[in-house]
Amino acid sequence: MAAVKKLINDPQTVVAESLEGFGAAHPDVVAIHRDPWFVTRAAGTSAGKVGLVSGGGSGHEPLHGGFVGVGMLDAAVPGAMFTSPTPDQIAPALQAADAGAGVLAIVKNYTGDVLNFEMAAEVAEDTEVRTVVVNDDVAVEDSLYTAGRRGVAGTVAVEKIAGAAAERGDSLDAVVAVAEKVIANVRSMGVALTACTVPHAGKPSFDLPDDEIEIGIGIHGEPGRRRIPLAGADEITEMLLTPVADDLGLVGGEKVLLFVNGMGGTPASELYVVYRQARALLEGRGVEVARSLVGNYVTSLEMQGASVTVLRLDDELTALWDAPVHTTALRW
Amino acid sequence: MAAVKKLINDPQTVVAESLEGFGAAHPDVVAIHRDPWFVTRAAGTSAGKVGLVSGGGSGHEPLHGGFVGVGMLDAAVPGAMFTSPTPDQIAPALQAADAGAGVLAIVKNYTGDVLNFEMAAEVAEDTEVRTVVVNDDVAVEDSLYTAGRRGVAGTVAVEKIAGAAAERGDSLDAVVAVAEKVIANVRSMGVALTACTVPHAGKPSFDLPDDEIEIGIGIHGEPGRRRIPLAGADEITEMLLTPVADDLGLVGGEKVLLFVNGMGGTPASELYVVYRQARALLEGRGVEVARSLVGNYVTSLEMQGASVTVLRLDDELTALWDAPVHTTALRW
Numbered sequence: 001m002a003a004v005k006k007l008i009n010d011p012q013t014v015v016a017e018s019l020e021g022f023g024a025a026h027p028d029v030v031a032i033h034r035d036p037w038f039v040t041r042a043a044g045t046s047a048g049k050v051g052l053v054s055g056g057g058s059g060h061e062p063l064h065g066g067f068v069g070v071g072m073l074d075a076a077v078p079g080a081m082f083t084s085p086t087p088d089q090i091a092p093a094l095q096a097a098d099a100g101a102g103v104l105a106i107v108k109n110y111t112g113d114v115l116n117f118e119m120a121a122e123v124a125e126d127t128e129v130r131t132v133v134v135n136d137d138v139a140v141e142d143s144l145y146t147a148g149r150r151g152v153a154g155t156v157a158v159e160k161i162a163g164a165a166a167e168r169g170d171s172l173d174a175v176v177a178v179a180e181k182v183i184a185n186v187r188s189m190g191v192a193l194t195a196c197t198v199p200h201a202g203k204p205s206f207d208l209p210d211d212e213i214e215i216g217i218g219i220h221g222e223p224g225r226r227r228i229p230l231a232g233a234d235e236i237t238e239m240l241l242t243p244v245a246d247d248l249g250l251v252g253g254e255k256v257l258l259f260v261n262g263m264g265g266t267p268a269s270e271l272y273v274v275y276r277q278a279r280a281l282l283e284g285r286g287v288e289v290a291r292s293l294v295g296n297y298v299t300s301l302e303m304q305g306a307s308v309t310v311l312r313l314d315d316e317l318t319a320l321w322d323a324p325v326h327t328t329a330l331r332w
Numbered sequence: 333m334a335a336v337k338k339l340i341n342d343p344q345t346v347v348a349e350s351l352e353g354f355g356a357a358h359p360d361v362v363a364i365h366r367d368p369w370f371v372t373r374a375a376g377t378s379a380g381k382v383g384l385v386s387g388g389g390s391g392h393e394p395l396h397g398g399f400v401g402v403g404m405l406d407a408a409v410p411g412a413m414f415t416s417p418t419p420d421q422i423a424p425a426l427q428a429a430d431a432g433a434g435v436l437a438i439v440k441n442y443t444g445d446v447l448n449f450e451m452a453a454e455v456a457e458d459t460e461v462r463t464v465v466v467n468d469d470v471a472v473e474d475s476l477y478t479a480g481r482r483g484v485a486g487t488v489a490v491e492k493i494a495g496a497a498a499e500r501g502d503s504l505d506a507v508v509a510v511a512e513k514v515i516a517n518v519r520s521m522g523v524a525l526t527a528c529t530v531p532h533a534g535k536p537s538f539d540l541p542d543d544e545i546e547i548g549i550g551i552h553g554e555p556g557r558r559r560i561p562l563a564g565a566d567e568i569t570e571m572l573l574t575p576v577a578d579d580l581g582l583v584g585g586e587k588v589l590l591f592v593n594g595m596g597g598t599p600a601s602e603l604y605v606v607y608r609q610a611r612a613l614l615e616g617r618g619v620e621v622a623r624s625l626v627g628n629y630v631t632s633l634e635m636q637g638a639s640v641t642v643l644r645l646d647d648e649l650t651a652l653w654d655a656p657v658h659t660t661a662l663r664w
Binding site: 264273275304 | 526611637
């Protein structure tokens, strides 16, 4: 125990105890299901509405449980820390979210998540399940846990906007189409200043010298593009924003959502320093930052670092982003 | 620079750059004033409403700027990191918040804050200013920076509830009375697992061995009650909750708000583990947890740790807590 300096009782029980606390704190928004563990809306999915389900390893809170609620997800499936949820867990969540109009599963592109959601959809054979895979991380093409690009903070935009489409009554086909449109127009890249420690691992997930940072880090501490000496925030922000904007092919006159996400251990003051420069760089390209989100939404436990996400907006996506949402982590 | 591993450009500019980012990200909620620096509501104080102003050293974000908006503060005055704002900064914020019904200054009990708000009220002589001092920390009676108890996370409850009273049209006397009622009924205590580093200091604010934690820590890393070996979360939570509940003199049948606050670097999953146990301990005393708040609201930069705050509720305080609020950090 002494090797892991955390507010936990036991690495084996931290996810369950955390979910129990989460459910007890927010009974008006979420309901916690045990054996197997998953989270649904307190009031369930409204009859006839497309159900939205996401999930993945724990340790990225508030993703995904914090996004369950009116206007966003219907259910979330938390695996063990940094470990995909099992098909046994996912299948009943898919069924619970099914209110007769089918279910959209929003899956981050990690091999285990993709495979286990696929198997779960087969198990939940009476539920019509469609799947979209989020792959917004421009840092690397393949990684330790992925074929193709990883799914990272852009997932929040997919869940919010597809959630709003489902809430207004879109069909399953239409919700899938909106989710795919977000995925096609969102890109992210992150940086780590420190590693994080998974409770049951008992030691940091990687070594990062005191004077170096990792550009292009994944949300599990997977290696990124390169390790460089610590630099100023403006310089680091440019290393994140430029590949994101280039990959999107942003041109002057376009409007975007700019989302600066904290990895968990970075003070809010620093996230706003990054936001300031990312915004200035976009404006320097003639791009209008029409919507903004700054905070810890897709974390890597206590990792210090941040990611920059840009979503190209049109009128439809803007209206769906602005639509009311009532979850524990996003509310307007 | 290499000694301080942060997403900043320069320790001397981090507060200003962060405020610029904050203002640019949330123009619908806040307006940033330069020379001197302070934050107001984007739309200003409504005519005839009592103005609410708070402030203090930076590094505790979202406190206080994140609580500016309808239903809560009218203005916030950020000092340098962990340093009181100057009277020159505070006076124009008091004047800006004055819409003809006077201004309540909500001050955390630190010698510099109390003194500088007092001097500012003298400078802003045309504005009627009343002051309440928040002193919710039961850990120590006097500290490095205080005579009497320190003001910590309970400040959020004072600002929210007094803000709701001002919004419903209460007179200055009545808003002062509500704020004093919250102060009389709120208590807090915190724990640190790690120290934090103030950018311009360039080294951690104190030394904490790898296998020890500090019980009763202040929000600037001031010494607490005692240093003990790392323990399990339930045991640590009991060390925080018990003095808080005892000091409040809680008895069975009472209702409370339970607020578990993260110090900045603690994952959300761990805060909910603490919440779960704090709630169980209150329920074990026959106390009903009627309202809850869990998250990073009064931070100490990237410090790992948490505090437990309990507010005794009655019908009036509950209704004011539930009243609509529209700030960047609290919104319902």
